[in-house]
Amino acid sequence: xxxxxxxxxxxxxxxxxxxxxxxxxxxxxxxxxxxxxxxxxxxxxxxxxxxxxxxxxxxxxxxxxxxxxxxxxxxxxxxxxxxxxxxxxxxxxxxxxxxxxxxxxxxxxxxxxxxxxxxxxxxxxxxxxxxxxxxxxxxxxxxxxxxxxxxxxxxxxxxxxxxxxxxxxxxxxxxxxxxxxxxxxxxxxxxxxxxxxxxxxxxxxxxxxxxxxxxxxxxxxxxxxxxxxxxxxxxxxxxxxxxxxxxxxxxxxxxxxxxxxxxxxxxxxxxxxxxxxxxxxxxxxxxxxxxxxxxxxxxxxxxxxxxxxxxxxxxxxxxxxxxxxxxxxxxxxxxxxxxxxxxxxxxxxxxxxxxxxxxxxxxxxxxxxxxxxxxxxxxxxxxxxxxxxxxxxxxxxxxxxxxxxxxxxxxxxxxxxxxxxxxxxxxxxxxxxxxxxxxxxxxxxxxxxxxxxxx
Numbered sequence: 001x002x003x004x005x006x007x008x009x010x011x012x013x014x015x016x017x018x019x020x021x022x023x024x025x026x027x028x029x030x031x032x033x034x035x036x037x038x039x040x041x042x043x044x045x046x047x048x049x050x051x052x053x054x055x056x057x058x059x060x061x062x063x064x065x066x067x068x069x070x071x072x073x074x075x076x077x078x079x080x081x082x083x084x085x086x087x088x089x090x091x092x093x094x095x096x097x098x099x100x101x102x103x104x105x106x107x108x109x110x111x112x113x114x115x116x117x118x119x120x121x122x123x124x125x126x127x128x129x130x131x132x133x134x135x136x137x138x139x140x141x142x143x144x145x146x147x148x149x150x151x152x153x154x155x156x157x158x159x160x161x162x163x164x165x166x167x168x169x170x171x172x173x174x175x176x177x178x179x180x181x182x183x184x185x186x187x188x189x190x191x192x193x194x195x196x197x198x199x200x201x202x203x204x205x206x207x208x209x210x211x212x213x214x215x216x217x218x219x220x221x222x223x224x225x226x227x228x229x230x231x232x233x234x235x236x237x238x239x240x241x242x243x244x245x246x247x248x249x250x251x252x253x254x255x256x257x258x259x260x261x262x263x264x265x266x267x268x269x270x271x272x273x274x275x276x277x278x279x280x281x282x283x284x285x286x287x288x289x290x291x292x293x294x295x296x297x298x299x300x301x302x303x304x305x306x307x308x309x310x311x312x313x314x315x316x317x318x319x320x321x322x323x324x325x326x327x328x329x330x331x332x333x334x335x336x337x338x339x340x341x342x343x344x345x346x347x348x349x350x351x352x353x354x355x356x357x358x359x360x361x362x363x364x365x366x367x368x369x370x371x372x373x374x375x376x377x378x379x380x381x382x383x384x385x386x387x388x389x390x391x392x393x394x395x396x397x398x399x400x401x402x403x404x405x406x407x408x409x410x411x412x413x414x415x416x417x418x419x420x421x422x423x424x425x426x427x428x429x430x431x432x433x434x435x436x437x438x439x440x441x442x443x444x445x446x447x448x449x450x451x452x453x454x455x
Contacts (some may be wrong), residue, residue, distance in 0.1 A: 007134065007443060011436050014130050018435060019113065021051055023106035025089065025122045026115035032067060032090035032154050041067050041150050044089050048148055051126075055133045057146075062168045064161035066151055071162070071169045073145030074136040081453050082143035083446065084172040085132065086399060087125035087179060088152035091117040096426035103428070111432040119421035121152070123430035124178045124438065127416060131442035142450035145172060149399055152179070155197070155359040156398030163406045171407050174372055174449065177400060178438075180393050180415030181423055184266040188380045188388040191413040195297070196329035196363035197396040198338050201356045202227055202346070207319035210307070216317055223321035224306050230350040231323060234342070235299040240282055240292065242299045242327075244345045250332045254295045258390070262290045265389035275419035294392035297338075298328040324358070328394065335360035362401040364411075372410045375448035380414065383441025414441065 030044040031037040045061050045068045052059040052072040059072030067090070094103035094116040101107045103116040113123065125148060132144040147169065149159055162169050182189040206221040235242050242248070254262070269284045283289050292298075302325060307318035327338055339357065346353050367373050368390065380388040393413070404411055416438045422428040 007440065010134050011439050014134075014439075015432065015436075018126055018130060019108065021126050022113055022118065022123055022430075023108075023115075025126070026106040026113075026117050027104055029094075029104045030090045030117065030150065031093050032151050034093060038067075041090060045070050045148075045150055048089055048125075051129065052146065055129065056136070057133075060168045062162045062165055064151075064158035066158035066161075068150060069159065069162040069169070070148040070150075071145070073143065074132070076136070076139075076141055076143050080141045080143050081174070081449065082145060082170070082172040083449050084145040084147050084175050085128045085442075086147050086149070086175055086177045086403070087121045087128060088149040088399075089117070089122055089125060090150045090153045091120065091122075092153055092424045094426070094428075098426035100427055103426075112429050113431065114427065114429040116428055118428055118430035119417040120423050120428065121179045121417075123435060124416045127435045127438040128176075128178050128442050131439045132446070134439070135443055135446040140446060140450050141453070142446055143172075144446060145170070152397060152399060155199075155361055155396075156402060157359075159399045160402050160406070163402060172409060174409050175403055175407070175411040176376075176442075176445065177397065177411060177413045178415050179397055180413045181417045181419060181421075182415070183389065183391055183419070184268075184271065185418050185420070187266040187386055188384045189265060189391045189415075190376060190380065190388045191393045191415065192366045192368045192390050193294075193331055193392040194364040194366075194396055194400060195294075195392075195394055196333065196335060196401075197326060197359060197361040197398075198329060198335040198342075199324070199326040199357070199359040200339070200342070201358055202230065202323040202325065203320065203354045203356065204230075204350075204352055205320040206352075207317070209319055210314075210316040211319075213315045213317050220317045222317055224304065224318060226350065227304065227321045227323040227353070230346065230353055231301055231325065233349050234325075234345065235301075238282075240298065242297065244299075244338075244341050246341045247297065247338065250334070250337070251297060251330055252332045254291065258295075259287065259290075261390040262294065262392075263287060265391050267391075271419070276425075293394045295330055297330050297333060299325065300328070301325050328396070329363050331363045331365040333363060335362065361396045361398045363396075364400050364404060367410045367412050370410070371452050372412055372449065375452065376412050376414060376445055379441050379445035379448055382444040383439075384437045414445075 107114040180191040204223040306321035308314035416434045
């Protein structure tokens with residue numbers, strides 16, 4: 001049997017195992033942001049470790065100050081290079097009323113697999129695991145490891161604890177991250193960068209209790225109105241332009257060559273709107289929209305709390321308010337510098353507002369040239385039969401910057417999720433077409449990375 005036929009036979013044979021494992025993981029509600037799910041998150045780590053052990057890998061559940069990390073793999077030989085594949089197994093909450101099925105009950109429909117975590121990131125993680133097992137069984141001269149996090153959705157606050165345990169999480173020669181999204185099903189996408197994140201709470205207290213607005217309205221300060229005014233001094237709600245002095249100082253615009261790649265990715269404004277259920281957007285210009293979501297920093301408002309939050313209107317002036325915002329940052333921007341500029345802006349315009357940091361992540365610029373980049377590009381062509389495009393991610397993966405700082409090795413990205421899969425959205429799903437193509441791609445990439453040592 002030829003190598004190609006042997007791999008295709010393996011892919012067909014492993015599908016039931018993939019579906020069984022994915023179903024078990026989906027039905028563990030590993031919502032890292034919800035303390036009520038702590039037991040399910042811990043159980044997810046245990047089950048995931050068992051999967052690796054059943055496939056012949058040496059696996060450890062690595063303790064941290066928070067949730068654990070699952071670290072394991074196969075040792076082909078000390079003189080062979082080591083490749084680590086990163087995924088995460090924690091998931092977003094799933095309270096949206098639009099779910100057609102219970103989000104934590106696995107639902108198979110043809111080639112589609114539905115449930116929270118199927119595409120972000122349990123399906124891709126299992127795809128890479130099964131590809132690694134195949135490559136190991138073929139005697140590939142490459143040490144293959146997997147590193148599965150359980151706090152990615154809350155900013156990886158304790159991932160560094162795991163990296164310090166070098167016996168359990170050894171330094172590899174390169175990393176492949178499989179937690180990114182394609183632009184379109186019709187063309188694979190290799191991400192080349194991530195935006196960073198600065199999330200803050202803006203709080204203002206002007207009183208001690210709710211007060212009838214008929215008695216004090218017009219005389220008392222209204223913290224909710226003042227917070228709304230404050231955020232409008234920070235960002236133009238219509239255009240998205242950030243008005244904080246120095247906010248854009250360190251931004252490096254994309255090169256002409258990068259923009260050419262981005263425009264060749266198949267990105268279309270109309271498809272973008274449809275995939276994410278947007279009725280209208282700030283611009284329909286393709287190039288401008290790409291820059292906005294991949295290469296430019298942002299300022300977004302996520303919630304305003306205070307006063308009466310129940311049904312109807314309760315005519316009180318509240319004593320305090322709480323506004324939650326975040327800024328996505330691009331390579332060369334740093335959360336600490338942006339935080340300092342935000343505080344200076346608010347001190348000048350709204351000195352009573354307190355700023356509390358709720359999370360920060362460094363942006364990251366990935367590998368776009370060199371032997372690993374070429375190997376991945378060729379592997380994707382083999383796996384999916386199409387030339388991949390180079391894009392950037394608008395989101396953030398906290399673990400990536402930490403791995404880059406700790407290991408200083410090439411880090412590349414190849415995810416399997418599609419816009420229509422519902423990343424972070426209701427009715428999230430994954431599909432066998434992406435999984436099977438992913439196995440082909442990973443197997444080919446592993447083979448090409450192993451060959452780099454011999455060249």
